[in-house]
Amino acid sequence: MRTRVIGREARYVATGGRRVVVIDDDPSIREVAALALTAVGGHEVHTAGDGAEGLEVARRVRPDAILLDVMMPVHDGPAVLGRLRALPELRDVPVVFLTAKVGTKDISRLDGVGAVAVITKPFDPLGLAGELAAVLGWDA
Amino acid sequence: MTGSPDESTDGWDDALRVLAGRAHMRNRVRAQRIAELLSAPWERDTAVREEAARLCHTVAGSAATFGEPGLAEAGLLLETALREGRDHDVMPALDVLRSRAGGARSPEA
Numbered sequence: 001m002r003t004r005v006i007g008r009e010a011r012y013v014a015t016g017g018r019r020v021v022v023i024d025d026d027p028s029i030r031e032v033a034a035l036a037l038t039a040v041g042g043h044e045v046h047t048a049g050d051g052a053e054g055l056e057v058a059r060r061v062r063p064d065a066i067l068l069d070v071m072m073p074v075h076d077g078p079a080v081l082g083r084l085r086a087l088p089e090l091r092d093v094p095v096v097f098l099t100a101k102v103g104t105k106d107i108s109r110l111d112g113v114g115a116v117a118v119i120t121k122p123f124d125p126l127g128l129a130g131e132l133a134a135v136l137g138w139d140a
Numbered sequence: 141m142t143g144s145p146d147e148s149t150d151g152w153d154d155a156l157r158v159l160a161g162r163a164h165m166r167n168r169v170r171a172q173r174i175a176e177l178l179s180a181p182w183e184r185d186t187a188v189r190e191e192a193a194r195l196c197h198t199v200a201g202s203a204a205t206f207g208e209p210g211l212a213e214a215g216l217l218l219e220t221a222l223r224e225g226r227d228h229d230v231m232p233a234l235d236v237l238r239s240r241a242g243g244a245r246s247p248e249a
Contacts, residue, residue: 028163028202035155071197100201122204122212125156 017042018064018138023054023080024098025072032125033067033098041129051080058090065136067119070099070110078113085114094136098123160206164241167199167211171241174199174218178234183227193222199241211240 020043022033030047037043046061048054050072058066066084070077077097084090097110100121110118117135119128133139177192200215218233220226 026166026198026202028159028166029205031159031162032156032205035159039152039155071194073191073194100197100204121201122206125205126152 017044019044019046019061020065020067020132021045021054021058021061021063022047022067023049023051023057023072023077024067024069025049026069029069029098029121033128036125036128037132040126041132043129051075051083054080055083055087055090058084058093059087062089063093065132066093066095067098067132068095068115070097078110081114096132096135163202163206164208167202167208167215168241170195170199171238175234175238178230189222193219196222196237199237208240211237214240 018041020037020041022030022037022045024030024033024047027049030049034045034047037045046057046063048057051074054066054068068077068080072080075083077099081095084093084095094116095114097115097118098121099110099118119131119135123131174192174195177188177195180188182188182192196215196219198215200212200219203209203215204212214233214237218230218237221229221233
């Protein structure tokens, strides 16, 4: 695995797999998700710390999927998803929410916003790539 | 770092350990920030309450992911107290959070 750090964005390059953008305001979650998705999933991972940066990264790298935190300052996950859907080049990119908020009211709010699925925190780093593959229908 | 979890996990475990240490330190800083926010009059300040609750949420998610369930629980309890308006529970919950976030990370059972 090669790692290049470009500004605040870390790019983890593996030997194959899909291209995934991870958007989360917690650097620890970005780090462990990127490690898990490259080391276990073999994916190329780009990370971003907020919605604005995430949109910029996604427009540039054209990912196969976006893992998006729900609770972020300024623009939360659903708001970022709305912006993604307004961009023709990103409209069809599958988005999976990543969140610790999984009460009934929270799920109701996330339902119908347009994400493919919700992965809850805490997640098992060893299992994240498999979970993502399962919800997106990728070969694990 | 190789791609198969069936191969030696030493590198993987070491990497996770490093990330867990960083996460703990970040949560410690968040706990300090939460305490700062709640040291001034906060009960009627919606913005402060929301920022404190959001930080608690981050602590809870991060701590749970990196194997600190006690700290995660403390974050969740304080977040819930703030969001549900249970103001009398906030300071005791903050004390617990600071206690569990402070100091070097110790493995939890």
